[in-house]
Amino acid sequence: MRKYWVHTVLIICFFSISCSKDDTTNPVVEKYVPTPLALKIPNLFEQKLIAPVIPTGNPQTLEGVALGKKLFYDTILSGDNTMACANCHAPEKAFTDNSQFSTGIDGNQGTRNSMPLFNLAWNFDERFAWDGKELSLERQALEPVQNPIEMHANWDDVVVKLKSNSDYPELFNKAFGDNTVITKELVSRALAQFERTLISGNSRFDKYLLGEITLTAEELNGFNVFMDEERGDCFHCHGDNNNPLWTDNVFHNNGLDETFTDLGLGAVSGDTNDYGKFKSPSIRNLAYTAPYMHDGRFNTLEEVINHYSEGLKRSETIDPLMKKIDQGGVGLSDQDKSDLKAFLLSLSDPSFLTNPDFIN
Amino acid sequence: MRKTTALLLLFIITLISCSEDEDDKVIVKVQATLNFVHDWDGTPVTAEDMESTDYVTENGDDVNIGPRFRYLISDVTFTNSTGEAIMFDGHNLINVADGINLSYTPEIQLPAGEYKVSFTYGLKTEDNTDGAYADLNSASFGVPPSMGGGYHYMQLDGKYRVNGSPSAGFNYHNIRAVDPNMPDGPPTFPDQPTFINVELGIVSINANTAIEVKMNVAQWFKGPNVWDLSVHNQMLMGNSAAQKLMNENGQNVFSLGAVTQ
Numbered sequence: 001m002r003k004y005w006v007h008t009v010l011i012i013c014f015f016s017i018s019c020s021k022d023d024t025t026n027p028v029v030e031k032y033v034p035t036p037l038a039l040k041i042p043n044l045f046e047q048k049l050i051a052p053v054i055p056t057g058n059p060q061t062l063e064g065v066a067l068g069k070k071l072f073y074d075t076i077l078s079g080d081n082t083m084a085c086a087n088c089h090a091p092e093k094a095f096t097d098n099s100q101f102s103t104g105i106d107g108n109q110g111t112r113n114s115m116p117l118f119n120l121a122w123n124f125d126e127r128f129a130w131d132g133k134e135l136s137l138e139r140q141a142l143e144p145v146q147n148p149i150e151m152h153a154n155w156d157d158v159v160v161k162l163k164s165n166s167d168y169p170e171l172f173n174k175a176f177g178d179n180t181v182i183t184k185e186l187v188s189r190a191l192a193q194f195e196r197t198l199i200s201g202n203s204r205f206d207k208y209l210l211g212e213i214t215l216t217a218e219e220l221n222g223f224n225v226f227m228d229e230e231r232g233d234c235f236h237c238h239g240d241n242n243n244p245l246w247t248d249n250v251f252h253n254n255g256l257d258e259t260f261t262d263l264g265l266g267a268v269s270g271d272t273n274d275y276g277k278f279k280s281p282s283i284r285n286l287a288y289t290a291p292y293m294h295d296g297r298f299n300t301l302e303e304v305i306n307h308y309s310e311g312l313k314r315s316e317t318i319d320p321l322m323k324k325i326d327q328g329g330v331g332l333s334d335q336d337k338s339d340l341k342a343f344l345l346s347l348s349d350p351s352f353l354t355n356p357d358f359i360n
Numbered sequence: 361m362r363k364t365t366a367l368l369l370l371f372i373i374t375l376i377s378c379s380e381d382e383d384d385k386v387i388v389k390v391q392a393t394l395n396f397v398h399d400w401d402g403t404p405v406t407a408e409d410m411e412s413t414d415y416v417t418e419n420g421d422d423v424n425i426g427p428r429f430r431y432l433i434s435d436v437t438f439t440n441s442t443g444e445a446i447m448f449d450g451h452n453l454i455n456v457a458d459g460i461n462l463s464y465t466p467e468i469q470l471p472a473g474e475y476k477v478s479f480t481y482g483l484k485t486e487d488n489t490d491g492a493y494a495d496l497n498s499a500s501f502g503v504p505p506s507m508g509g510g511y512h513y514m515q516l517d518g519k520y521r522v523n524g525s526p527s528a529g530f531n532y533h534n535i536r537a538v539d540p541n542m543p544d545g546p547p548t549f550p551d552q553p554t555f556i557n558v559e560l561g562i563v564s565i566n567a568n569t570a571i572e573v574k575m576n577v578a579q580w581f582k583g584p585n586v587w588d589l590s591v592h593n594q595m596l597m598g599n600s601a602a603q604k605l606m607n608e609n610g611q612n613v614f615s616l617g618a619v620t621q
Binding site: 122230 | 411412426427428490491494495497498499500502504505506509515517518519526528529530531594595597598
C-alpha cells in the first residue's frame, strides 16, 4: 500500500516538474501565501478528544480569521446595514443573545432561540443549528445573511457592497491570495475560520480537572448528581469529565412537549422517529446564555432543572433515558437541585467573554 | 494528450512493478474484515427500522430498539493451528442505531492460513482505563468516576410495553460490574469480570477475507436469564447483580456468519 503511494507521489512530482517547465517563459514571481494559524486548543481538549474538524478546503490562516472577525461584526452583511452576526451572537453573552427569539432587520421574529457559538470545530458530525439542518460552518454562514427574518440581504448585493468597500478587497487578497474575486463562498469561509477560533475551555471545572483549584462541596455534589444514573443522569447526553465539550452534539427529545409545534430534526430528516428532537446544547457558559432550550422557554436554570426533575412530558419519541415519566421525572431533592445548579455554573468561563482575539 | 498517455503508461508500469514485488515473497499476507450484522431471532435489526419494528422478548414484552444502540469490541485475535496468537491491540465502537463502524478491519497482516478467530466484547479490565481513548471520550461512551470510570461495553436503549401499558424506556447498559459506594467511598468491583471473550470458530483466511459476525439481540433478553423489563429496565449500570445477569446472557449472543473471500 505504502509503495503505491510513493509511486503516485513520484508520478505527481514528475508531472508537476514537466508542468512548471512550460511556465518558465513567464518571469518567476514569489507567490503570496497567507499565514497558517493553529487553533489554540485547551489542554484538556488535547488530552481527551480527537482532533477538531478543519476542512482541507478552508485551512485556518491569520488573515482569514482576521477577515472573518471583521465580517462577523460588520452590518454590511445585512440588507439595510443595521445588523451583524454579532447582534444575535454577542461576545458578552458567549456569542448568543438574551431574548427568547431574536428580531431580524424588518422587526420579524423567528421561532428558535439563538445559539451560543463556541467549540464548534469539535462538532464532529458537522450538523449545525438546533435541528441539524446546516451541514458545515461554511454552509451555515450563507443562511442568516439571506434569511428574510434575520439579515434579509441579497448575496449579490452584499458582494457588490464588499467589492466597492475601501478595505475589503485588500483583506480578501490577504486572506485568500492575490487577485481574489470576492464571492459569498469566500465570505462564508472567512466567517467559518473565525468561528472555529471561538474556543471556551477555561472554566472553574476545567481548572479543577487540571488540579489547579478545588471545588466547593456543593459543586462536587452537583457533579455527582449530574453523573448519577439514579438522580440527574445528565452525562449520557451532555458530556462528562472525559468529554470536555459537555455535549454529545446529538439530537434527542428530552421530554419538553406532548405534541410538537416544531418538529426539529424530524422536519429535516422526514423520519417520524425524529419528531421533536433537537441538538443537545453544551452546558458550558450557561451563566450567560439564558433563556434556555430551542425555543427559549425557560428563563432560569431552576426551571430547566425542575423540568428534568418533575416536568417531563410523554410523547412517542421521548428519549428512553428519561425516567419515571408518569411522575414527570425522578424528583430530585432541593439540595440536589441547588447543588446541580452550582455544578452547572462551574462550567461557565468568564475569560471567554473578554478574550481580545474574539471581541471587536 | 501525449503527456496523458505517458502518464498512463508510467502508472501501469508502476502497478506491474508493485505486484511483482509482492509475488516475490513466499508468504502471502492477507487481511480480515469483520462485518457486524444484527438480528432478533432472525428478523434483521438495522439502523433504518429498529425503532419502528416491534420485537417480542422471551418474557413476552413488546420492545422497540433505539435511538441508542452501540457496543464496543476489542483485541481481535487470530490463533493458528500451532496455538500462536496474533492480536490486534485496538477497539471498535459499533453504532448499530446510526449504522456506523459496522465494518472493521484490524490493521494487521496475517500469513494466509486457518485461524481461530476471537475478540473481546467490551474491554478487558487492564484496557478499561478511564479517559484513555480519545475516540470513546469524544463519543461520550464513558462510565462515571463513581462507578470506577472506564467505558461502557454496550448501550442498548429502547422502549418496552408490558400488557398494553404505555411504553417506558429501558437502558440495557453493560459495563464492568461495580458496586458504587456513594457518596464518598471508592467503588468496589465483584470478582467476576463482565467483558466477554467471544470465540467465533475456525476460519480459513487465504486471501483478504470478510467475516460476518452475527449478534442475536434477542439473546440478551433470553437465557439463561429470562429478562423481565418490568424488573430490570433503567439505572442498571450501578447494579452489579444485573451486570452479572447481562454477562451470562451475553455468552451466546455472537456467532459466526458467512465468510467470503
